[in-house]
Amino acid sequence: MFERKQFSWAAMAAIAGLAAVAPVKAEDTVKVGLILPMTGGQASTGKQIENAIKLYMQQKGDTVAGKKIEIILKDDAAIPDKTKTAAQELIVNDKVSFIAGFGVTPAALAAAPLATQAKIPEVVMAAGTSIITERSPYIVRTSFTLAQSSTIIGDWAVKNGIKKVATLTSDYAPGNDALNFFKEHFTAGGGEVVEEVKTPLANPDFAPFLQRMKDAKPDAIFVFVPAGQGGNFMKQYAERGLDKAGIKVIGPGDVTDDDLLNNMGDAVLGTVTAHLYSAAHPSQMNKDFVAAYKKAYGNRPGFMAVSGYDGIHLIYEALKKTGGDTDGTKLVEAMKGQKWESPRGPISIDPETRDIVQNIYIRKVEKVDGELYNVEFATFEAVKDLGKTKK
């Protein structure tokens, strides 16, 4: 009895203490609404981004320009309807100054009209189709577009002795983007696409598709599957002996995401991909970032983590530039043309398209200290999104 009473006194003292500290005046807080898939098939994307944002805020503190940053996380499970509801709640009830996150293209698009209406920045940290930033003047992106990496691997392949390619891409918007941009550049350089297969998104057994690839006898397979399925693809690729048949794997880097790469086994060795980030990127900044991330969460950061890390950085910098002013239009203006050093290398926000400009690296999977890494060996500097410039 006595103990219980003591406990309740302690609890009350704690609550009183909290009450004395807690009330930061509302105008001194800037709220960031973070909408991510934390459950469902895309949950690993959501978790990486959330982790990276937490890490950034631990490192840099949670006050910018005299304002306290508060993150409000909502789970949309990558379902656009839920994204829309979450964005509405965040804007109307929570009065957030930014909406951010967006694991998949349909989610980013669902929130676009709301960002325009409310005149607040929508910071896209994952979704990768070109059209996204064209849907609202308030959208800014810190991730990537599939055009960036797919065109470059197409150019690289045709210059490096790969003439006949079979393609295997997931049948949804990013997959089709990857396929079309690759094909355009690869065939323009004189390459030939001998087989084209689109796999259903919810299809995990690649066996029949891979058999078809094997029978087509290409020099390489161009692959884009959502990050989570990369492991299955590579395992079945090896099981079917495509590696021994001399058929290489090329593609944008999603198939060898650092998140899963190390568990894929040696069949993945030698896979060449073009991508924005590798945990093995040899800069001091990245070494520190990887070490801090590993220490905090026990595994490597992937490209989604870096996009989240840069996304929150952009939000911080925009607030610094406006001196804490949360007017959405001013914030978007402040984001345009921002340039900084990211763990992935130098990046900037294109003032015209509000899309990211970044280096794209060609990497090969190699064993470093007994672990598998995407080792970068060629760099294409300051790549803009080619998906827009054509229009």
Add this chain to the structure above:
Amino acid sequence: MTSILTNLFDGVAYGMLLFVLACGLAVTLGLMNFVNLAHGAFAMAGGYVCMVLVNRMGWPFFAALPLAFVSSAAIGIVLERTLYRHLYTRSHLDQVLFTIGLTFMSVAAVDYIQGSSRVFINLPAALQGQFDVFGVGIGRYRLMIIVICGLLTIGLQMVLAKTRFGSRLRAAVDDPRAASGLGINVPQVFAFTFAFGCGLAGLGGALSAEVLGLDPYFPLKFMIYFLIVVTVGGSSSITGPFLASLLLGIGDVAGKYYVPKMGPFVIYTMMIVILIWRPNGLFGRTAAR
């Protein structure tokens, strides 16, 4: 020609896997008249048990497989005794709502404990890769699936048709009142059967990690496949779902190979055609009991 045979082989392996995954559902649905949509959750449990044993505790793969069976069966028997048995006499709608709720809970629980990333089971080198038989590519792992599932099917058929337990089960299903009057412990027979079906699902889950992938959404992703197998095969025997699994496995693989643009729809088309032709499934009973 060789690619036809390779596809046939892949299709048979896929079908066998579907059968082991789904036949427990056929048993509960057909023999016990219970709609257990949480069936995939037991499969997932087996898969994760196998993964933890092999990857984290260093067990050999073949030693972990029986444990995947046993653990799912154990979970099955606990849930049957505590939760499921109260729902035997309830309407199918109640059963559906209850078991789908259970499925969502299992998804959330595994996501919480293991994270949502896809996991792989470290296979022994002997099970990796392919070998050629007259130019036909035979995947070692898929061959193992065919052997294990084939033996299981034969064993299962023998138990149901030839043993005392099999006849007790059939009696308990056909007329529970008369059966208990004859001294058959009907609840016990049902509990055992249910647990066995869950065990099979667990084994199937462990075997399928390599082919289908294993993550917390497994029960939701493959529920539709289990249901198709049972619907097409009819649920009154083991032979029905077995042949349906083979047919669907081969059809699915062939469809994806020969008409990749149509790929995912082949299996649904097959289901619709078969159900128009035989509304109770290939081997369904024509008259309700």
